[in-house]
Amino acid sequence: MNLRERRKRRDAASAYSTPQEATENDSMTALDQPRPLSAADDDIGREKRLRMFRLLLELRLTEKRAYDLFLQNLVKGTSHLSLGQEAVAAGFALGMRRDDYTFCTYRGHAHTLARGAPMSGVLGELMGRECGVTAGKGGSMHLTSVEHGAMGSYAIVGAHLPVACGAAWSAQYRGTDQVTACFFGDGTTNIGAFHEALNFAAVWKLPVVFVCENNLYMEYTPIGTVTAVEHPAADRAAAYGLARTIVDGNDADAVFRTASAAFARARAGQGPALIEAMTYRHSGHSRADPAQYRPKGELDEWLKRDPIKIYRERLVSLGFPEVDLGAIEADTERRVNEATEAAKASPPPPLTLIEKDLWADGGVAWRN
Amino acid sequence: MAELTYREAVAAGIAQEMARDERVVFLGEDIGAAGGVFKATVGLFERFGPRRVRDTPISEQAIIGAAMGAAMTGLRPIAEIMFSDFFGVCWDMIANEIAKTRYMTNGQISLPLVIRTANGAGSRFGAQHSQSVENWAMAIPGLKVVAPSTPADVKALIAAAVRDPDPVIVFEHKSLYAVKGEVPDGETVDTLGSAKVLHPGKDCTIAALALMVPRALEAAARLQSEHGISCEVIDLRSLVPLDTRTLLASVEKTARLYTVEENPRLCGWGAEIASIVAEEGFWNLDAPICRITTPHIPLPAADRLEDATIPSVDRIVETVRRTMD
Incomplete structure (x- = not known):
């Protein structure tokens, strides 16, 4: 069996289950193998793993910077950090094409960045600066960068699931093979729009992948105490004729494989998927929340499975030179610093923006 | 000139725009094979087929959300909400999402979509199927709101709404559906915002x-x-x-x-x-x-x-x- 067949078989096997890790123990003979491959040359490969590592770091460091800027009173309003959940954003984003669509929630900094929105645009938006991705009009909860496929962050729980259906419908109607990824939290599974959208997507066989980031808490309340089933998304999948899919949301490779399989099915016209990614947010729900409702020791246990930490360890074990990883870390740090300085240097938005762009003609007039 | 009922003029307006522009798609409950509960969309399913005239589940949030997602990615959808009272179950989509998105995204997203709905009293349907809620829509920045009174107007204002680059809510009146009136032959398009x-x-x-x-x-x-x-x-x-x-x-x-x-x-x-x-x-x-x-x-x-x-x-x-x- 050659490598390509082996990959195909594994992809098929992992399409709707938590994928297995790399393949070094698979039986492989010298005849199958034209040249020696290390475990890093599997279906994900070296180049993508380095991109993944870089992206994970970008998300982590930008979020940490957002928190620092908040402590300096430079980030106004609220903000909902994804610290600890980066592997979901990175794993899915790396499985997407540039013309695919992402819909996310108010906890959307990482998803917006992962599609390629500039760090200075995200930090600038949080700081209410003109360089922000929406020039300060949307704020932290409405990050949008259409040119990168980031079709908006939605601050009403559940609202974007039906909207994601519409983007997927549009792709289906136009005959493209674009896919739509729609991210939401575990709490969303208990609101009506979730159920309307899942049924709608299934009935219309839409190319949309719904991703529940189960971080165990709906805002301040343990999700298990307010949900009738153990897995708030996966255990509901059967109601819409979808497979029950749970993935380790802290393992970027596992997320990437699950995402890729779901996207491939969606592109091939085989309809939607619902994936529950198990993860944990290291900080509270929003900046106002110190997260004291969490049992003692829970955070420490999850920190052992920090997505960036385990990814770095994997890269080292796969033989990536320490010096290369260190260089990526240093470079990312430098870029986040530069983006921070650019955002700080950006002026506040001009007041002329207030009465601009309600309508497509650029204005806000409601009368003649 | 042809004499049409208001409901026939609704279908004529939608048909005119669907024939003109492949991007125009139509979705709602019972709108397709059934021709609409008020028979205002008769013939569209037969003429344009199930790909462009799509029946939906009773899921108003999904209907309006899907219209929004389609509009932001290149289509020009027309969504029907059977009774305007049902705006109550999709008001988040209309008031929080559709109305605000262009402004909040600093103009990155345009939403050229139409929401048609049957509004008003006279059918003895009681408090949840008879309301006039055009003032709800009027109160939300980012929505255009029309309410035609004649067959000629409803046809040409629907056409104008479809061609408009912004979200437009068309309030059709239930008690006008049977009213007849002269409708000019050929393509008719009105102007939004003209009394x-x-x-x-x-x-x-x-x-x-x-x-x-x-x-x-x-x-x-x-x-x-x-x-x-x-x-x-x-x-x-x-x-x-x-x-x-x-x-x-x-x-x-x-x-x-x-x-x-x-x-x-x-x-x-x-x-x-x-x-x-x-x-x-x-x-x-x-x-x-x-x-x-x-x-x-x-x-x-x-x-x-x-x-x-x-x-x-x-x-x-x-x-x-x-x-x-």
């Missing part, structure tokens, strides 16, 4: 919308013949954008203003009209502005009660006659 003076007059201005327009016209005829009062009747047709020029010019001439509104009294659209005329046309007025509205109550179902609740021709005649004395 029409339907009956010239010199003693007072009556501003009306949708079902209240034919009632205002009938009242004007009786006020002229029975009481010698000359009323100028304006069909506003569009609340957003609002044609204040036509309105203020009429009041400048007549010096008196009545609004005839089917919506309940508080914050009905007439309150905004009255506010504009009070601010900008005050020195032209010879008398207080008078609003003729439905009382501030949910609608009762029984025909006797419903008829007495909605502004009637008699009530318009009586109110104008009494206050013009």
Whole structure:
């Protein structure tokens, strides 16, 4: 069996289950193998793993910077950090094409960045600066960068699931093979729009992948105490004729494989998927929340499975030179610093923006 | 010219735009094979097929959300909400998502979409299937709002709504669906935000919308013949954008203003009209502005009660006659 067949078989096997890790123990003979491959040359490969590592770091460091800027009173309003959940954003984003669509929630900094929105645009938006991705009009909860496929962050729980259906419908109607990824939290599974959208997507066989980031808490309340089933998304999948899919949301490779399989099915016209990614947010729900409702020791246990930490360890074990990883870390740090300085240097938005762009003609007039 | 019913004109307007532009798609409950519960979309499914005319589950949030997602990615969807009362279950989509997205994204996202809905009383359906909620929509920045009163208008305003680059809500009136009227042949497209003076007059201005327009016209005829009062009747047709020029010019001439509104009294659209005329046309007025509205109550179902609740021709005649004395 050659490598390509082996990959195909594994992809098929992992399409709707938590994928297995790399393949070094698979039986492989010298005849199958034209040249020696290390475990890093599997279906994900070296180049993508380095991109993944870089992206994970970008998300982590930008979020940490957002928190620092908040402590300096430079980030106004609220903000909902994804610290600890980066592997979901990175794993899915790396499985997407540039013309695919992402819909996310108010906890959307990482998803917006992962599609390629500039760090200075995200930090600038949080700081209410003109360089922000929406020039300060949307704020932290409405990050949008259409040119990168980031079709908006939605601050009403559940609202974007039906909207994601519409983007997927549009792709289906136009005959493209674009896919739509729609991210939401575990709490969303208990609101009506979730159920309307899942049924709608299934009935219309839409190319949309719904991703529940189960971080165990709906805002301040343990999700298990307010949900009738153990897995708030996966255990509901059967109601819409979808497979029950749970993935380790802290393992970027596992997320990437699950995402890729779901996207491939969606592109091939085989309809939607619902994936529950198990993860944990290291900080509270929003900046106002110190997260004291969490049992003692829970955070420490999850920190052992920090997505960036385990990814770095994997890269080292796969033989990536320490010096290369260190260089990526240093470079990312430098870029986040530069983006921070650019955002700080950006002026506040001009007041002329207030009465601009309600309508497509650029204005806000409601009368003649 | 052909004589069409209002419901036939709705279908004709949608068909005209679907034939012209492949990006126009239509979705809603029972709109396709069934032709719509008010039979306002008969023939579209047969002509344009299930790919472009799509029946949906009873999922108003999904319907409106799907229209929004499709509009932001290159289509020009028309979504039907069967009764405007059902806006209550998808108001987040309309008021929080669709209305605000262009502004919040600093113009990155355009939403060229139309939401059609059956509005208004007269069918004895009771409080949850008879409301006039055009004032809800008017109150939200980012929504355009039209409410046509004739077959010709409904066809051409639907066409204008489809071609408009912004979200437009078209309030069709249930009690007008059976009304017949002349509709010009061929392609017709109206202009959003233009009121029409339907009956010239010199003693007072009556501003009306949708079902209240034919009632205002009938009242004007009786006020002229029975009481010698000359009323100028304006069909506003569009609340957003609002044609204040036509309105203020009429009041400048007549010096008196009545609004005839089917919506309940508080914050009905007439309150905004009255506010504009009070601010900008005050020195032209010879008398207080008078609003003729439905009382501030949910609608009762029984025909006797419903008829007495909605502004009637008699009530318009009586109110104008009494206050013009």
